[in-house]
Amino acid sequence: MTGLLGSGTTDFVGDALDLQVQVDAIGLGAVFALMAVGIGLVFGVLRLVNFAYGQLIMAGAFALAFASDRDWPVGLGIALCFGVVLALSLAMERVVFRPLRTQSGAVMLIATFAVSFLLQSIALLWFGPLGKTATSLVALNRPVSVGDVEIRKITVVAIVTTAICLALLVLLLNRTSIGLHMRAASMDFSTARLLGVRANMVSGVAVLISGVLAAVVAVMLTVQYPTVTPTFALQETIIVLAGVVVGGMTRLLSATLGGFLIGYVSGLLGGALPTAQSQYLPSFLFGLVILVLLVRPDGLFTRHRGLVERV
Amino acid sequence: MSGSRAVQHVLAPAALVVAAALLGSTVSRSTEIYFISALVSVSVVVALYTFVGNSGVLSFGHISFFAVGVWAAGVLSVPAEEKPATMPYLFDFLSSTTVGNVPSLAIAAAAGGAFALLVGLPLMRLSGLAAGIATFAVLGITNNILRYYEKIGPGLNTFSSVPETTDLFQATVGALLAIVAAFAYQRSRFGRQLRATREDPPAARAVGISIYRQRLGAFALSGFLAGFAGGLYVHFLPINADAVYLDLTFITLAMLVIGGATSLWGAVVGALAVSALDSFLASAENGVDVLGRTIEVPSGTRIVVVSALMALVLILRPNGLTGGREFSFERLARRLHPAAQEAAR
Numbered sequence: 001m002t003g004l005l006g007s008g009t010t011d012f013v014g015d016a017l018d019l020q021v022q023v024d025a026i027g028l029g030a031v032f033a034l035m036a037v038g039i040g041l042v043f044g045v046l047r048l049v050n051f052a053y054g055q056l057i058m059a060g061a062f063a064l065a066f067a068s069d070r071d072w073p074v075g076l077g078i079a080l081c082f083g084v085v086l087a088l089s090l091a092m093e094r095v096v097f098r099p100l101r102t103q104s105g106a107v108m109l110i111a112t113f114a115v116s117f118l119l120q121s122i123a124l125l126w127f128g129p130l131g132k133t134a135t136s137l138v139a140l141n142r143p144v145s146v147g148d149v150e151i152r153k154i155t156v157v158a159i160v161t162t163a164i165c166l167a168l169l170v171l172l173l174n175r176t177s178i179g180l181h182m183r184a185a186s187m188d189f190s191t192a193r194l195l196g197v198r199a200n201m202v203s204g205v206a207v208l209i210s211g212v213l214a215a216v217v218a219v220m221l222t223v224q225y226p227t228v229t230p231t232f233a234l235q236e237t238i239i240v241l242a243g244v245v246v247g248g249m250t251r252l253l254s255a256t257l258g259g260f261l262i263g264y265v266s267g268l269l270g271g272a273l274p275t276a277q278s279q280y281l282p283s284f285l286f287g288l289v290i291l292v293l294l295v296r297p298d299g300l301f302t303r304h305r306g307l308v309e310r311v
Numbered sequence: 312m313s314g315s316r317a318v319q320h321v322l323a324p325a326a327l328v329v330a331a332a333l334l335g336s337t338v339s340r341s342t343e344i345y346f347i348s349a350l351v352s353v354s355v356v357v358a359l360y361t362f363v364g365n366s367g368v369l370s371f372g373h374i375s376f377f378a379v380g381v382w383a384a385g386v387l388s389v390p391a392e393e394k395p396a397t398m399p400y401l402f403d404f405l406s407s408t409t410v411g412n413v414p415s416l417a418i419a420a421a422a423g424g425a426f427a428l429l430v431g432l433p434l435m436r437l438s439g440l441a442a443g444i445a446t447f448a449v450l451g452i453t454n455n456i457l458r459y460y461e462k463i464g465p466g467l468n469t470f471s472s473v474p475e476t477t478d479l480f481q482a483t484v485g486a487l488l489a490i491v492a493a494f495a496y497q498r499s500r501f502g503r504q505l506r507a508t509r510e511d512p513p514a515a516r517a518v519g520i521s522i523y524r525q526r527l528g529a530f531a532l533s534g535f536l537a538g539f540a541g542g543l544y545v546h547f548l549p550i551n552a553d554a555v556y557l558d559l560t561f562i563t564l565a566m567l568v569i570g571g572a573t574s575l576w577g578a579v580v581g582a583l584a585v586s587a588l589d590s591f592l593a594s595a596e597n598g599v600d601v602l603g604r605t606i607e608v609p610s611g612t613r614i615v616v617v618s619a620l621m622a623l624v625l626i627l628r629p630n631g632l633t634g635g636r637e638f639s640f641e642r643l644a645r646r647l648h649p650a651a652q653e654a655a656r
Contacts, residue, residue, distance in 0.1 A: 049440065099626045106369045109443065110568055111625040117561050118618035125611040234557075238447070245444040282455045286448035293448075294433050297441040 018271070019149050025267025027155035029260040030162040031220055035240040036259020037169065038213040040252045043244075044186035045206040046097055047105060051112040054237030055119035056092075056211060060085040060218030061228040062123065065132035074136050082215040088119075089211030093204060101203070123230035131229035134222040141223050154223045161216060166256070169209070173252075178205055186252075239266060242289045248299020257301050262289075316639065321494040323638035324579035325487055328353060331583055332483040343479060345593070349586030350482035351543050353579055356566045357489040358536030360578035362529045363567060365502055367509035368438060371560055372430065372446030375453035376534035378555035379426045380419035380541025382457060385470045388415045388546065393472045400461040412476040416485075416542040423538015424531050431530035435523055450560060458552040469551040477547035485543045489536050493575050496532055505529050509573075558614075562589075565621040571631025576638040581631065588620070589613050 035053065042050050063084040067077030096115055100108050140157060143150035173179035178201075184192040185202045193199050221233060240259050247258015265288065269281050277284075292300060328350065335346025359373050386398065391409045394401060410418065434445050458467055465471075477485075496502045505525040508515040512522060544550065562585070570581020592613040624631065636642075 049443075096622060096626065100629075103625075103629050105440065106367075106443075107568075107625060107629050109369065110564060111622055113561060114565065114618045114621040114625065117558075117614060118622060121611060121614040121618060125609060125615060238451070242444050242448060245440055249440060279459045280455060283452045286451040286455075289448045290434070290445050293437060293441045293445050297437050 021268060021271030023149055023151055023155060024271060025264045027152075027158045028267040029262075029264035030158045031217060032236070032240050032243060032263025033256050033260035034162050034165060034213050034217050034220075035236065036244045036247070036256050037166065037252065038210040038217070039240065039244050040249065040255030040259075041169075041182075041206050041213075042097075042210045043249050043255070044252055045182055045189070046101065046108075046203050047189070048097055048100070048108045049105065049112065049241065049249075050210075051109060051237070051241070052092065052116035052119060053210070053214060053240075054233040055116050055123075056085050056088055056214040057218045057221065057233040057237070058123060058228070058230065059088050059119065060215045061134060061222045061232050062127065062132065064136070064218065064222050065134040065228045068134045068136040069132060072136075077134075077136055078219055081218055082212070085215040085218060086208065086211045089207050089214070090204070093207040097203065097207065098200070101199075120230045120234070127228075127230065129229065131227060131232070133226050134228055135226055137219065137223045138226055154220065157223075158220050161220065165213060165216060172209075178202070182206060239263075239285065242286070246289055246292045246300055248302035250299065250302055254299050254301035258299065261300075316641075317498065319639060320575065320637040321490065324490050324494075324576055327579055327583060328483060328486045328490065332479055335479050342594075345586070345590035347477060347479055347482045347547055349583055349590065350479070350486045351477065351540060351547060352563070352566060352586050353486040353582040354482075354489040354540035354543060355537060355563050356570070356578045356582040357486070357493050357575065358533045358540055359563055359567050360533075360572065360575060361493045361496060361536060362526075362533035364572050364574065364578065365497060365505045365509065365529055366526050367573075368526065369443045370446045370530075371443060371564075372449040372453075373533065373537050374555055374560045374563065375430075375450045376423040376427050376537040377541040377544070377559070378453055378457055378552070380423040380538030381470075381545040381550060381555055382464045382541075383422040383538070384415040384419035384542035385473050385545040385550075386464050387418060388412070388473050389470070390472060390474075397468070397471050398461070398465050401464075402462050405463065412474065412546065415546075416539060419542025419545075420535050420539035423541060424535030426538070427534020428527070428531040431527045431534075435526040435530055450556070454552060454556045457555075465551070467552065469549050470545060471549055473545055473549070475546060477543045482543060482547070485539065489540065490575065490579065492532070492536060493578075496529070497575065501525060501528055562617065565617060569621055569624045569631055571633035571635035573630070573635035574633055574637045577631050577633040577635055580633055584632065585617060585620075589617060592616055 035057075039050055039053050042048055060081040063081040064077050067080050072080075092115060096111055097108075100111055103111075140154045141152055143152045145151075173183060181192065181197045181202050182205065184195070184197055185199070189199070192202075217233075221236070222228060225232070239262055243258045243260075243262030244255045245258070246262060247256070248254035262285070266281065266285050269284055270278065273281060273284070296302075331346060331349060335343055335350075338346070355373075355377060358377075359370070362368070362373070363370055386401070386405055387408060387410045389397065389409070391407065394406050398406075430449050434442065434449070437445055457464060460466070497506070504515070504520045505528075507518075508520055508522045508525055516522060541555070566581040566585045567578055568581070569585055570579070571577025592608065595608045596610045596612060598607040628634070
């Protein structure tokens with residue numbers, strides 16, 4: 001890893017500012033932001049870090065591959081993807097999250113860790129290590145030239161979809177009574193229950209929305225990576241989880257920004273690191289994560305909360 | 312806590328390990344492998360317990376200390392004449408040095424401990440989710456570097472020609488050493504202070520305990536034990552960087568949680584119980600005779616069963632099979648004869 005700060009530094013900055021790299025990095029950031037919302041929403045209501053989120057996406061991707069194997073129309077494939085992911089999310093909520101609601105965060109995290117491995121190993125048993133291919137939407141991966149920059153259609157689709165999803169979510173949270181209930185539950189679950197918020201309803205809806213987002217992400221990721229294996233979206237989930245914690249899990253906005261930021265930064269690093277160093281990209285990324293956590297353990301975008309609570 | 316009851320706390324797990332070893336010495340060579348693997352698992356899980364169990368802080372990073380132990384012992388044990396062929400890019404001092412079995416285990420432990428201390432110095436200031444993610448990040452970085460940095464090891468290749476010295480005897484001694492070290496630590500004033508911070512951090516701070524220092528000490532000790540276990544492992548099986556990443560992190564955490572994370576007894580019971588189940592399923596993947604009938608399950612079933620079991624234990628018994636308590640004859644007797652307990656009242 002020598003020579004990183006040597007003569008390469010100016011190239012590094014130059015590459016990072018390159019428009020092409022910027023566009024790709026923003027596209028990646030948009031997808032990661034959606035995943036961050038899915039993870040952050042469930043965390044807000046249930047105080048549960050869902051490590052198995054990536055396997056929801058993986059299941060959706062397999063549904064798409066299944067449909068493309070049988071030459072189903074694109075719409076039907078996407079519908080199947082949504083159906084599978086939503087059914088799986090609700091099952092997960094009912095069987096795992098709900099019984100564990102009173103347990104500590106660590107127990108819940110390990111439980112979702114187990115669920116994640118369970119789903120991965122079921123996929124391995126079912127589809128084998130090489131997986132399947134989802135090809136019906138690959139056309140979106142073709143680039144369009146705008147000036148000097150080659151923008152892949154999926155980048156535009158990702159950015160627009162993310163914007164629409166986020167706008168709809170903001171409307172839901174701020175303009176509907178279920179949104180109000182969810183916000184109340186995320187501030188103080190037990191007080192919200194005392195005031196008549198139905199706990200199962202709220203957590204069900206949070207998991208459902210997070211499932212919808214997982215299905216959307218599944219569609220967008222399979223366009224870019226059509227080969228669907230049991231470890232599909234695993235690496236991305238780990239990085240988004242780190243991003244969400246770096247941004248700050250206590251508020252949905254800070255979690256989302258954290259997700260976007262880590263996607264953007266990994267896009268930049270991926271585009272700007274010299275080839276010899278690019279295999280160490282995860283190390284750079286995780287190193288940054290550790291640094292940020294040491295400086296701001298509560299998250300980059302959280303407000304300072306003053307003294308420690310509950311002493 | 313009386314002395315005699317405390318002795319139970321180390322004798323019971325040790326007896327269980329010895330029993331497993333004795334059972335392992337009666338079986339065929341091909342089955343013995345499973346017993347050795349189970350005993351090495353005991354060492355890893357006890358190492359993990361030393362930090363996670365006593366501090367109550369989750370660590371996803373311990374397999375990185377294990378991996379450092381694997382690399383240290385592996386690279387230094389390969390005979391010098393074979394190194395240029397299997398690991399051509401090694402640093403000169405690594406390439407020219409070869410050590411014996413026991414020194415390589417000591418170096419593995421020292422490397423694991425030193426790395427844990429180095430990592431812990433900044434990281435032990437964190438707690439909760441931030442600590443979990445930061446330890447995960449350490450695991451990611453370690454795996455990434457071991458995978459591609461060929462000056463310190465075989466990179467993506469599998470370790471080859473490491474002398475296979477970890478037999479049933481060494482694995483047993485290793486597990487016993489780890490148990491004794493963990494027991495000595497948890498009985499020491501440091502161990503007690505750390506457990507106090509687990510139960511009630513503000514109260515512990517109020518009586519003058521430095522949470523940071525106690526956690527750091529336990530983290531370094533458990534990194535030391537994990538490195539040692541890594542040394543044992545590389546002398547047992549040819550392994551590569553993939554073998555010391557997420558899957559192993561998951562399975563060792565599963566063992567600890569299924570057994571009961573807050574007791575040494577739980578760590579040992581969990582490691583042996585999950586290993587037994589895993590070995591049974593592994594042989595069932597090749598077809599196994601149970602009561603005269605041949606059972607064959609598709610390969611890959613093991614991890615499905617183990618992860619389902621882990622989720623189930625967490626939902627039904629969040630404190631694990633042992634309830635997270637140390638072994639006690641009195642409780643066992645009471646459990647077996649509830650009537651005697653009534654009479655004693």
